[in-house]
Amino acid sequence: MKRTANTFFQFKQFRIEQERCAMKVSTDAVVLGSLAALKSIPEAILDIGTGTGVLALMMAQKYPQATIDAVEIDQDAFEQATKNIASNKLGLNVNVKHQKFQHFAIAETQQYDLIITNPPYYSGQLQSSKQNINLARHEQGLNFTDLWAGIDRLLRDKGVLWLILPAYEMEAFIGLGIEKGFYVDSKTLLQDRETSKVHRVIASLTRRPVQTEVRTLVIKDATNVYTPEYIDLLKEYMLHF
Numbered sequence: 001m002k003r004t005a006n007t008f009f010q011f012k013q014f015r016i017e018q019e020r021c022a023m024k025v026s027t028d029a030v031v032l033g034s035l036a037a038l039k040s041i042p043e044a045i046l047d048i049g050t051g052t053g054v055l056a057l058m059m060a061q062k063y064p065q066a067t068i069d070a071v072e073i074d075q076d077a078f079e080q081a082t083k084n085i086a087s088n089k090l091g092l093n094v095n096v097k098h099q100k101f102q103h104f105a106i107a108e109t110q111q112y113d114l115i116i117t118n119p120p121y122y123s124g125q126l127q128s129s130k131q132n133i134n135l136a137r138h139e140q141g142l143n144f145t146d147l148w149a150g151i152d153r154l155l156r157d158k159g160v161l162w163l164i165l166p167a168y169e170m171e172a173f174i175g176l177g178i179e180k181g182f183y184v185d186s187k188t189l190l191q192d193r194e195t196s197k198v199h200r201v202i203a204s205l206t207r208r209p210v211q212t213e214v215r216t217l218v219i220k221d222a223t224n225v226y227t228p229e230y231i232d233l234l235k236e237y238m239l240h241f
Contacts, residue, residue, distance in 0.1 A: 016053065022074070050072045051118075056094050057094070115151055115161045117147070
């Protein structure tokens with residue numbers, strides 16, 4: 001899935017305007033939002049670093065009765081997400097909060113059944129000269145230690161965390177979670193092609209001891225056509241599926 005050249009991204013049930021956001025709608029977000037689920041219906045969901053609001057709206061489509069809080073530190077992204085939520089009928093139960101997650105996690109008394117995030121990464125690589133891109137893609141705004149501290153406080157005992165990261169960063173993140181008593185429930189290894197390296201890992205973590213389920217999701221086959229597994233996963237959201 002290529003990023004759209006338009007200022008918006010059209011899904012089957014909602015539209016995302018994204019001209020003011022550093023990070024546009026991407027394959028990462030759409031796969032994460034499609035995979036993220038609970039065995040029971042959640043009452044409360046938290047989206048950390050909502051950006052355009054795409055994950056919050058995907059959760060609203062999947063769980064229309066849930067209350068969803070979406071936290072965003074960047075001013076432009078917060079305003080963009082707020083408009084996206086307000087302009088879509090699915091956003092009735094979504095609350096966008098302009099706040100640093102570390103502050104939100106300390107002050108918030110609500111706990112959540114499902115927490116979803118596409119967090120900052122590439123902490124050791126060269127940073128962009130644009131501050132909003134740095135906040136969206138690097139750990140200077142939210143490092144893994146602070147992220148875990150907030151998740152540990154806000155996730156209910158039977159809750160599930162869903163996130164996506166590059167493979168190396170995911171192992172570092174999981175290592176910190178294990179120290180806090182979390183277990184990996186599932187891992188999905190995302191590949192562009194069968195012959196490609198794994199470029200992202202989607203994981204779900206819980207406080208309950210479980211046997212980790214590992215699967216591979218290939219986006220396109222050797223003929224450059226979307227695989228049936230990829231289409232089946234995204235068909236409830238993507239307009240061209």
